[in-house]
Amino acid sequence: MLKVGLTGGIASGKSVVGEMFVALGAHLVQADRIAHSLMQPGEPVYNEVVRHFGRDILNADGSVNRGKLAEAAFGPPGADKPPSRVADLNRIVHPAVIRSQEEWMHAVSLQDPEGVAIVEAALIIEAGAAKRFDRLIVVTCSVGQRAERFAKRQKVDLGTARAEVARRMAAQLPDEEKIKAADFVIDNSGAVERTRDQVRQVWEKLRTAQ
Numbered sequence: 001m002l003k004v005g006l007t008g009g010i011a012s013g014k015s016v017v018g019e020m021f022v023a024l025g026a027h028l029v030q031a032d033r034i035a036h037s038l039m040q041p042g043e044p045v046y047n048e049v050v051r052h053f054g055r056d057i058l059n060a061d062g063s064v065n066r067g068k069l070a071e072a073a074f075g076p077p078g079a080d081k082p083p084s085r086v087a088d089l090n091r092i093v094h095p096a097v098i099r100s101q102e103e104w105m106h107a108v109s110l111q112d113p114e115g116v117a118i119v120e121a122a123l124i125i126e127a128g129a130a131k132r133f134d135r136l137i138v139v140t141c142s143v144g145q146r147a148e149r150f151a152k153r154q155k156v157d158l159g160t161a162r163a164e165v166a167r168r169m170a171a172q173l174p175d176e177e178k179i180k181a182a183d184f185v186i187d188n189s190g191a192v193e194r195t196r197d198q199v200r201q202v203w204e205k206l207r208t209a210q
Contacts, residue, residue: 001109002116002206003132007124008139009175010168011146011153013188013195017139018120020199026206027108031121034100035093039064048092053085074167086171094127102132116206125173125181135209137202138182140175141189 006021006028008014015030022028038045041062049064050057057068073089101119108117118137124130141149143165151161179185184202188195 001105001113002209003105003134004116004118004206005124005130005133005136006118006120006139007122007136007178008188009146009172009178010122010165011150012139012141013149014120014122014139016192017137017186017188017195017199018118020196021116021118021203024200024203026116026118026203027112028118028120029101029104031097031101031119031123034097038093038096038100045093045096049089052088052092074171090123090127094123094129097121098127098129098132101129116203123172125178130181135183135206136181137184137186138175138178139186139188140179141187143169145189 004026006014006018018028018030035045037043039049040046046064049069053069053072057065057072059065069089073085101121105117105119108115119133121127121129124133124136130136146169147158147162147165150156150165151158154161154164156164184205186195186198186202
């Protein structure tokens with residue numbers, strides 16, 4: 001089984017690209033969904049996050065308010081630079097997410113030994129997890145497109161989206177650095193069909209790499 005990491009900056013279109021790979025026959029897990037499940041009340045990661053960031057990040061029902069957690073970790077929108085608490089959040093969450101990813105890939109290898117297992121995650125390189133994969137795919141697009149997509153996804157105005165995208169990007173490696181580590185780069189700046197064509201080309205190379 002081929003282990004593939006799929007990464008890129010905020011709102012670059014990783015999920016769309018991941019769905020395209022699934023349509024071609026890949027197995028896919030999203031690190032964001034794993035993290036969400038690990039932050040359910042009663043989970044060890046939840047307990048540690050609340051202990052570190054306080055109960056102000058919680059909703060009335062005790063669940064984590066992801067917007068409040070992001071502000072506690074990244075700082076308020078428009079902040080000049082991300083506070084060190086981003087590293088604290090990553091230290092709590094990343095090891096558990098990586099363990100879950102490894103367990104998932106092992107299960108896929110038993111189910112489909114000749115398959116392609118893709119882990120979609122924003123911080124594969126930043127978390128030092130790139131070496132866990134046989135191949136690394138980086139998705140890119142322009143900063144303006146990221147803001148537009150983020151605004152549409154989160155149903156916020158473009159100014160708010162620009163500020164939030166800038167805040168999140170400041171805590172991630174720039175695309176130029178991600179590309180240096182990539183085996184394949186998918187430019188998601190154009191039409192959907194152009195992206196799909198690139199995905200098909202990468203898929204053929206992944207299939208022949210096994």
